[in-house]
Amino acid sequence: MNSESEKSFVKFEKIDKSYDGEVLVVKNLNLDIAKGEFVTMLGPSGSGKTTTLMMLAGFETPTNGEIFLDGMPISKIPPYEREIGMVFQNYALFPHMTVQENLAFPLEVRKLSKGETKEKVQKALDMVELGDFGTRFPAQLSGGQQQRVALARALVFEPRLVLMDEPLGALDKNLREQMQYEIKHIHDRIGITVVYVTHDQSEALTMSNRIAVFNDGVVQQLSTPDILYEKPENSFVAQFIGENNRMSGTIKSMENNYCSVELENGAGTVKALKVNVGGVGEKTQLSVRPERVSLGSDGNGENLFTGKVEELIYLGDHIRVRLDVCGNNEFIVKVPNEGSFNYNEGDSIKLNWNSDDIRALDPVN
């Protein structure tokens, strides 16, 4: 194996997909996934992420383009010969088989010997800490346990990569978080390539090496979680990942990496990082994260505004302050709860942010 196929173990090349010949569900998808990587496809429902996963698994055929796995085109290979493990949304455990029989199924169809099958099944069950549950039926397990069985079943036949289609969607919040770590640890331990689909951004941020943000059939941005959060390249990503404060305006001037933006309804001028904008006179949307705004000080004098405290929400470790700033009364600031915050609702407050922390992005219609 050369380094080229190491880097693009899975390769989507110019993939288009349409179900009805009228609407493209996936548009010109180009994506490389390296061996051992944990890549998440994140996006709202209907964004094409599950379709992409199903094309990789072989249950849907691309309308155009080719998918390569380990350098080989796989569009013509039926799903049962692809050697790709998959965890389904509702686990798809076979209800008439015990946990052991579920896990033994992929090994039996591969005609492994009885002894080897038994050994591998037990190993896989131990891996998900369900060693003693082999003789139970899926209906006798809790949601979290079923999830683990599904994971073990997808891994037991040592597939080339594992796909997961919103595997934690049916679990409650605590269990979901716990399973996120477990899946991540299993990935770290056995080093298998994982393609994960979710619409839950915190899940994506927690688990992934890289995240592909899908919207409208197009990958909006493909980056590591930190880049995605801190340096979103367009308004959709900024809005979809984490919280942000949005302001619309018109570009007045540009110099180096910055631009000066006049806010709508004459609320002032903001100096912002130039990321994804047209020329002078064009519209733009500004985005600043709530934790990058500081309250009550002048800072370095840039982007200094005054706002009115509309609402205070006490969240224990931090206080969420909703402000009316520049005509936007949904402006959120997160203040760490260190005991020094003593404003009340209705107070006027000074606020500022660094021009590197506010990003000028494409306008939203």
Place this chain on the structure above:
Amino acid sequence: MILAFFNWEVIISTTQLLTTDGIPLKQSLKKAERKNKIRAFFLVFPLLLFIFVTFVMPIGDMLLRSVDDAQINTVFPKTFEEYNKWDREKDKLPPEEVYRTLFEELATGEKIQIGRALTRMNYSKSGWKSLIKKTSREIKKMTRKGMVPESYKETLIEINKDWGDPTFWYSMAQMVNKQTPIYYWNAIDRTYDQNQNVIMQDEKRRIYVQTWLKTLKVSVYVTFFCLILGFPVAHLLANLPLRYSNLLMIFVLLPFWTSLLVRTTAWIVMLQQKGVINGVLVWLGILSDDGRLQMVYNETGTLIAMTQILLPFMILPLYSVMKVIPKSHMRAAQNLGAKPAMAFWRVYLPQTIPGMSAGGLLVFVLAIGYFITPELVGGKDGKLIGSWIAFHLKTTLNWGLCAALGAILLAVMLVFYWLYNKIVGIDNIKLG
């Protein structure tokens, strides 16, 4: 230590068993629930009554009737009493007392009651009816004249020499009890010989065993064909888009909205020798004009028509089961490396067992007791046990035999139900 534990438990239990007002909890709960229970009872009461009157009572009556032999005992009570004293080892014919009581009971008995008893007596030995009818006439004449015989035995034998035939007297042994198994023996082609041993009927009178076997065979075949034909349709119904599946469902349900009689006669039109199917085959040149197939008024016709009529009872339970099998299961199986055929066999098919067994049981139970269709399209060859029950009910009025046939039918169904429960488990049934 033990005492302390005991005390602690008492305290706990007494405190737990009282409500805030100090009334025992159970009593309070009962009181609270009584009203609901009474209301629930009154809600189901009409149905309970209905089921009792229309289901439990008729079946009970049928079971009683199948062994009932009381009527004849009310006609000849004294004769039977004397008859039981007869020692067959010692005397070839019954003692004088038997002849005398019979003579008197025939002389005084009600004509209608005697008539009914005669029918029953003929079941045990043919010849009884005419023997007694002739004898009664003579006895009536004698009593009208006021004649009292010196020896009843000799007088009766004089009237008809059959009274000296011990086999008639032997057969009376079958009637003296108020219960009799004779109808059950008749229902499986058995009868009694002159020594009251159970033997096979004459060869030309054996009809029921072969009919029972045919009924079972036809029911099994119909169930099998329904399964083979219904499975793909149910699968299609469960997996087509709603728009198409609704249309298909109407086709499946259409037979339900058409009269059974109309459908059955339609099959006659289709299948008869000058019928539609034969006509088309001859027209296409597949059959020669005198090689037309005999497809109706025989077992083939029964099979075809019954399969079509019972098909919905297989499709609907199958459909309701298939509907809830997630599509992801077949995908998961293929993803795990199983070819589509293997995925179907190992993952899909086992999950349809509740539907197959529900449909199978339903079709089988309906088929085994089916009457109208086999009666109309079956001819002589395709008649099932239901036709014989109807025949005896309406034509020969042998209700005892009807009841016995019905009871056996019930028993066969219960045996199949029991087998089914052993093999598949009744919890696995799913009707919708």
